[in-house]
Amino acid sequence: MNAPLPTELLQQVRPVPAAMLEALRARFGERCSTAAAVREQHGRDESPYPVTPPEVVVFCESTEDVAAVVKLADQHAVPVIPFGVGSSLEGHLLAVQGGVSIDLGRMDRVVRVHPEDLTATVQAGVTREQLNREIRDSGLFFPIDPGANASIGGMAATRASGTNAVRYGTMRENVLALTVVTAAGEVIHTGTRAKKSSAGYDLTRLFVGSEGTLGVMTEITVKLYPLPEAVSAAICQFPSVDAAVRTTIAVIQMGVPIARCELLDANAVRAVNKHSNLSLQESPMLLMEFHGSEAGVQEQAQTVQDIAREFGGTDFQWATTPEERTKLWTARHKAYFAALQTRPGCRCQAGDACVPISRLAECINESVADSEAAGIPYWVVGHVGDGNFHLSYLLDPNDADEAARVEALNVKMVQRAQRLEGTCTGEHGIGLHKIGYLVDETGEGAVAMMKTIKRALDPKNIMNPGKVLAI
Numbered sequence: 001m002n003a004p005l006p007t008e009l010l011q012q013v014r015p016v017p018a019a020m021l022e023a024l025r026a027r028f029g030e031r032c033s034t035a036a037a038v039r040e041q042h043g044r045d046e047s048p049y050p051v052t053p054p055e056v057v058v059f060c061e062s063t064e065d066v067a068a069v070v071k072l073a074d075q076h077a078v079p080v081i082p083f084g085v086g087s088s089l090e091g092h093l094l095a096v097q098g099g100v101s102i103d104l105g106r107m108d109r110v111v112r113v114h115p116e117d118l119t120a121t122v123q124a125g126v127t128r129e130q131l132n133r134e135i136r137d138s139g140l141f142f143p144i145d146p147g148a149n150a151s152i153g154g155m156a157a158t159r160a161s162g163t164n165a166v167r168y169g170t171m172r173e174n175v176l177a178l179t180v181v182t183a184a185g186e187v188i189h190t191g192t193r194a195k196k197s198s199a200g201y202d203l204t205r206l207f208v209g210s211e212g213t214l215g216v217m218t219e220i221t222v223k224l225y226p227l228p229e230a231v232s233a234a235i236c237q238f239p240s241v242d243a244a245v246r247t248t249i250a251v252i253q254m255g256v257p258i259a260r261c262e263l264l265d266a267n268a269v270r271a272v273n274k275h276s277n278l279s280l281q282e283s284p285m286l287l288m289e290f291h292g293s294e295a296g297v298q299e300q301a302q303t304v305q306d307i308a309r310e311f312g313g314t315d316f317q318w319a320t321t322p323e324e325r326t327k328l329w330t331a332r333h334k335a336y337f338a339a340l341q342t343r344p345g346c347r348c349q350a351g352d353a354c355v356p357i358s359r360l361a362e363c364i365n366e367s368v369a370d371s372e373a374a375g376i377p378y379w380v381v382g383h384v385g386d387g388n389f390h391l392s393y394l395l396d397p398n399d400a401d402e403a404a405r406v407e408a409l410n411v412k413m414v415q416r417a418q419r420l421e422g423t424c425t426g427e428h429g430i431g432l433h434k435i436g437y438l439v440d441e442t443g444e445g446a447v448a449m450m451k452t453i454k455r456a457l458d459p460k461n462i463m464n465p466g467k468v469l470a471i
Contacts, residue, residue, distance in 0.1 A: 005049055005096060006432065009466040013098040016055045020076045024058060024100070027068055031059040042083050042101040046336075047091040048347045048395060048403075049432065054081060054095035059103045063179055063187055063218040069102055070216065070462075071185030077460045082212040084125065084154030089350050090431025092158070092211055096466040102216060104153055110134050111219060119176060119193050121221040124153025131222075140224040143168035146427065147333045153217050158429035159209030163332070166252070166385030167259040167291065168225065170427070175208050179219035183458040193221055206453075211429050212464035214457050228259075228291035232301060233325040234316035236308050241265050241284045241368060241380065243311040245361040248286065248384045250307045252357050256300055260289035261385035265368075268335050268379040275338030276331040286313075286384075287332055289325070332381075339379045339394065346377075346394040349406050353417035354388040354426030363420055367391050367413045374409055376402060388426035415440070430468045438468070 024032045033039070034056050043053030060066045073080045079099030086093060095101065107123035110131060114120070115138045122131060129149045131142050144155060146162035154160075156178070161170035168174070177191030190203040207214055238244040241263070248261055263286060264272065270282045288304065290297045305316055319325045331338075340348055355363045364380070371378045371391065382389030391413060393406045414424045414437050424430075424437035439447050451469055454461075461471060 005052065005094070006466070006470070008470070009096040012465070014078055015098060016078050016100065017076050020072050020078060021056060023072055024056060024069070028058055028065070033057045033059075041086070042093065042103065043095055045086050045088045045091065045093045046348070047089055047431070047433065048349050049091045049094055052094035052096055054101040055098055057101045057103055059106055061106045063181065066102060066104075066181045066216050066218050067185045067187055069100060070181050070183065073100060073462050074184050074460060077462060079462050079465050080216070081464050082153070082157065082216045084151035085127065085149065087148040087150050088154065088158065088431065089428045090433045092429060092431040092464070092467055094432065096432070099462070104151065104218070107218065113138060114193065115140060117193060118224045119221055120224055121177075121219055122152050124151060124218050124220060126152050128152065128155065135224065139227050141227050142222060143225055144171055144174055147336070152220050152222065156208050156217055156220050157211050159427070161383065161386070161388070161427045163260045163262055163329075163383055165383055165388075166261055167257060172205065172208055174223045175204060175220055176223060177221035178204055178207055178217050180207055180215040180217050182215045183460065183463050191221070209429070211431065211467050213454060213468050214463055216463075230294045230297045231289065231291055231325065232297050233287070233289045233319040233328055234301065235280065235328065236286050236288070236313045236316050237281045238284045238286070239312045242361055242365055243313065244284045244286050245364055245384060247308050247311045247313060249357055249360060251304050252385060254303065254307070256303050257292070258288060258300060258304065258385060259291040260287070261383070262287040262332055263380065263382040263384045263389065264332070264335065265380040268339065268381050271338040271342050271379060272331045272335055275334060275341060278331055287328060335379070335381050336392075339392065343377055343394040345397070347397045348392050349395055349410065350390050350392040350428070351410055351413050352388070352390055352425045352428040353413055353422060354386070355417050355420045355422030357387045359420040359422065360384060360387050360389070363417055363422065364389055366416055370409055370412055374405060376406060376409070383426070387422065432467060435468065435470050
């Protein structure tokens with residue numbers, strides 16, 4: 001049994017009329033598909049929800065293609081759901097009201113790179129790994145790293161962040177400009193390549209994080225950064241999760257410009273060892289990375305090492321070569337799939353709380369205590385340098401009682417994070433799962449304002465309906 005879908009949304013399915021389907025086939029030919037396998041692929045993500053396929057999938061290759069689909073959808077009041085690589089975790093891609101899935105994967109061109117300005121403009125289907133491969137020779141890199149090889153469009157849509165956010169920020173800080181297809185099929189441009197602007201409303205920030213509910217982003221201009229002169233990675237084991245978290249808090253409060261600071265609890269380390277054939281000590285661990293000059297990296301590392309010892313951390317184990325660093329970070333990025341393999345046939349429900357750094361230890365400790373008492377397999381990883389952690393449960397998809405218990409645990413964790421002045425989602429987004437949490441976090445007045453914006457920009461409610469807001 002998967003997590004139940006909101007029935008009030010499923011009751012609002014709007015079929016694709018025959019006339020619209022005929023027009024799509026005439027315009028796109030073989031790039032318009034109603035094959036069951038293709039539709040099912042585009043009706044699933046990494047959330048615990050059941051497959052909810054669209055009626056038709058269109059593979060777009062340009063902004064003009066996207067505009068053509070949306071104009072038809074507007075004409076017939078049919079939902080459209082943007083699709084990147086399918087790695088979202090909160091049901092963003094599910095066609096709960098039917099409609100058309102717009103696959104942006106073939107929009108995979110790096111449009112232009114301006115090394116002298118530290119910017120790049122890419123089509124929405126370009127993935128973060130692809131972008132970094134194509135700009136490697138320029139001495140620059142794009143730092144936002146959510147783990148999965150997500151598309152830049154999808155990352156902008158969910159306001160993603162990841163392992164480097166503690167130093168380089170999130171997509172919110174790193175998107176400068178957008179090309180967007182509106183709900184009426186009009187193409188607009190927001191922002192510029194300039195680093196700042198005071199010209200009018202900040203529409204770029206409005207669309208970044210909107211999860212496809214206001215428009216379809218087709219081109220994104222992002223900030224780039226010089227590759228650091230020196231990079232060092234290290235792991236440090238701790239006697240408890242609390243000790244590791246308190247080390248992180250002290251590092252951040254001292255202003256150490258650490259580039260990455262990732263927590264793995266013993267359960268996560270155990271899964272990573274088995275999956276990636278590693279022999280890490282199976283205890284809570286911080287995986288850290290330092291960027292800068294040779295002298296700066298050494299100074300940062302020494303400071304963090306001294307702090308870690310105060311909390312019982314062992315001496316650093318260094319990964320000094322690019323190959324060693326890649327092996328460690330690849331293992332970290334595969335922690336999600338490594339954990340899934342520890343309980344064959346399970347589904348994962350991933351929490352995504354983020355709190356002020358001073359409240360992080362309290363939030364994690366209480367949430368872990370609840371999980372231990374429940375007896376359901378779980379694991380903890382986190383971008384703890386910015387107060388964001390993921391407490392994830394491994395569910396038996398055929399056990400309704402277990403699913404209900406996990407949801408109750410997740411509610412407690414979210415309520416705790418919000419009580420501590422944090423958020424229900426640090427980077428995964430609201431999607432389907434967290435609509436109620438959004439109301440709790442922002443209040444009815446703020447949600448009403450969001451609905452006003454949604455109705456103004458999308459009066460027929462065709463842009464990824466049912467996500468973020470229950471409309």
